[in-house]
Amino acid sequence: MKVTYDKYYQTENLFGLPYPELMDFFADQPKTTRVLDLGCGQGRDAIPIARLGFEVTGMDRSQVGIDQMMQVARIENLPLTGITSDIYEIEDLAEYDFILLDSMFHFTKNDRNREVKFIQKIIAKIKDGCHIIFCIQDTGKKVKILNQTVDSNEKLERLADRTFIYTFEDNETGHRSTSDYRMIVVRK
Template sequence: MKEQLARNICRYRKERGLTQEELARRLGLTFQAVSKWENAQTMPDLSLLPDLAAILNVSTDRLLGYVPQDKQVSIYENEYRTPDYYWGVEPNKACYQVLQLMPPTRPLKLLDMGCGEGRDAVFFARNGYDVTAFDISDAGVEKTQRLADKAGVTVKAFRADINDYRPDARYDIIYSSGVLHYIKPEYRSELFQHYKDHTNPDGIHVLNVFVEKPFIAPPPENEPNACKWRSGELASYYHDWLLRESSEAVFDCNSSGIPHKHAMSVVIAQKIGTI
């Protein structure tokens, strides 16, 4: 709770364009108090939370890291509430690349960021990985757990926003498919450095992201929280790692019932030695 609140105070303060001194002045405090909050050394007094949330233009729930259960936070929330699996239950082909590059011949910890309904997370667990997974959709997390239970495996799944969540454990594999376009540009550098810092030596990241191309029409889904990515941008965060793959492809998609195309960048990077 303390670290989550610290990150959120810092995040929303910067989004509002406020310095620590300006925020402190509006609350009638010293800037040292705000600094201690953002460094998770102390927490704001409970009585300050309503004023703090108002200044930062967020709800107290959002400030504390919660999303109201009656608020749809993903365009797929309703689809995930149906009995059928919107994305199916067959794993993404990138999962097989993980198996080839780092087979679970020893205990390996894997983080699936934006697990959706759990098809990839459960595949990894069935193959012997120690899997942690998160998604912003409560319904997606519930279906992930149901799919894991049906397969007789364990997936430590929970709800989190990819913009807010920072791993506190170290992983051998960090995996994400079709989710990174939700990361806001201003958080990317810090987030990817955090992912790298929380990866064990010789660990790998297997990631993809949708990129914009002038010759491809925008997708039919209305995704208000999606952010633009450029070709080559994802790979740029791994200039100090071994790039095992950095590729781009255009493919057909029918996920919304309307045929369309996507351009996607794929990066597989490895942390060599004790970097």
């Protein structure tokens, strides 16, 4: 199957460094817990979270991204597992304490229903006490739709909502751009 990101990930560390806000959040959590990074890409988040001592599973349909992530995991002997799969097919979510979804939702007209249903499926399948961490670009109606989706579920408690700026640097072209981002954390 042709996977768009397999081509993009010819550029190493395409998305650059993890957000400090996200790392600060994990630094404060108990390290005896399990993290699932859905759409982990090249491991921009999964690798540093595993370095903190969490047992991390990263899932992505890009084999190239998973291979790059697992190469680092092997060299550093990190508690990190990579799975090449379609995240929308996942059923086993009850074993995790944290579900991370970084830059995974865009809520375009075509994708909105599917994405909202997927979030609802995650909420239904995670155990009580599990956190979901959404990092999402704050443009258009994205945050509004995400908020509506989580706030309409009475099982969720909202723990954090942080704004920050993400700087993207294209090493090949030298192009640099910034975008407003949000990190929203909820707990079931």
